[in-house]
Amino acid sequence: MSTVALVTDSNSQIPPELVERYGVEVVPLTVVIDGVEHAEGVDLDADGFYARFAGGAAPDVSTSQPSPGAFADAYERAAAGGAEQILSIHIGAAVSGTLNAATVAAGASPVPVRLVDTGTASFGITCCVWEAAEALRGGADIDAAAAVAEQTAARVGNVFVVRALDLARRGGRVVVDDSQAGAIPVLTLVGGSIEVVATASSIDDAARAMADHVVAAGERLRVAVGYADAAAAPLSDALRELVAAHPNVAEVVTYRIGPSVGVHTGPGTAGAFFF
Numbered sequence: 001m002s003t004v005a006l007v008t009d010s011n012s013q014i015p016p017e018l019v020e021r022y023g024v025e026v027v028p029l030t031v032v033i034d035g036v037e038h039a040e041g042v043d044l045d046a047d048g049f050y051a052r053f054a055g056g057a058a059p060d061v062s063t064s065q066p067s068p069g070a071f072a073d074a075y076e077r078a079a080a081g082g083a084e085q086i087l088s089i090h091i092g093a094a095v096s097g098t099l100n101a102a103t104v105a106a107g108a109s110p111v112p113v114r115l116v117d118t119g120t121a122s123f124g125i126t127c128c129v130w131e132a133a134e135a136l137r138g139g140a141d142i143d144a145a146a147a148v149a150e151q152t153a154a155r156v157g158n159v160f161v162v163r164a165l166d167l168a169r170r171g172g173r174v175v176v177d178d179s180q181a182g183a184i185p186v187l188t189l190v191g192g193s194i195e196v197v198a199t200a201s202s203i204d205d206a207a208r209a210m211a212d213h214v215v216a217a218g219e220r221l222r223v224a225v226g227y228a229d230a231a232a233a234p235l236s237d238a239l240r241e242l243v244a245a246h247p248n249v250a251e252v253v254t255y256r257i258g259p260s261v262g263v264h265t266g267p268g269t270a271g272a273f274f275f
Contacts, residue, residue: 005083010040012125022133049259050229065097071105160271207238235270
């Protein structure tokens with residue numbers, strides 16, 4: 001079987017241990033803060049991003065997809081490292097132009113590139129990369145591994161709490177009942193729209209509501225619990241403790257909610273992906 005390299009984009013929020021375990025090439029998205037461009041995970045990490053919000057600051061933030069040249073460089077590095085084929089797994093084309101840039105670069109790659117549109121974002125992408133990597137390790141060829149990634153994308157669920165709701169509202173995705181002032185909405189992203197699945201009056205209530213949503217998804221679940229900054233850590237810690245103790249959950253990992261996701265959700269955000 002030819003050697004298959006894995007490539008993804010930084011919106012996947014893939015943690016360093018998985019990058020190292022599977023030798024994943026990560027192509028950074030561009031994060032723009034007050035007109036200055038940064039490469040996610042290269043010259044801007046989660047801590048650096050959320051520090052810009054300190055003291056109630058409200059920076060102007062946005063993202064843009066990587067250039068085709070950034071993907072070309074990643075594909076060339078993979079080929080130089082011995083890859084004979086590349087499996088490139090990315091944020092959904094419906095929400096980002098990242099896959100288009102990868103498609104352009106794939107046409108000039110020194111080795112064949114198989115592209116996967118996960119139709120999802122954030123750690124949902126990593127779920128697909130993770131399962132594809134395990135399939136490859138188990139002897140799957142590139143087409144079978146791509147199919148595993150696509151099948152995983154269809155099974156990934158999510159739940160989260162966004163403290164900076166003004167950023168989400170700006171994107172036109174959230175409707176929160178203002179009569180519930182002071183309540184914490186527990187949210188899920190389904191088909192490009194954010195829905196309120198519960199409301200909570202405290203961090204503990206929010207953690208329980210999130211955990212209930214996760215464990216109701218089935219048995220032998222893999223769960224990834226993420227947090228943005230220190231303000232969100234108590235909620236993510238409580239959520240992790242609850243899901244890790246549940247018999248439906250087979251494995252729990254932790255990740256940071258980085259800049260390209262934080263642009264939309266802001267500081268104080270915590271959540272989980274599961275399948």
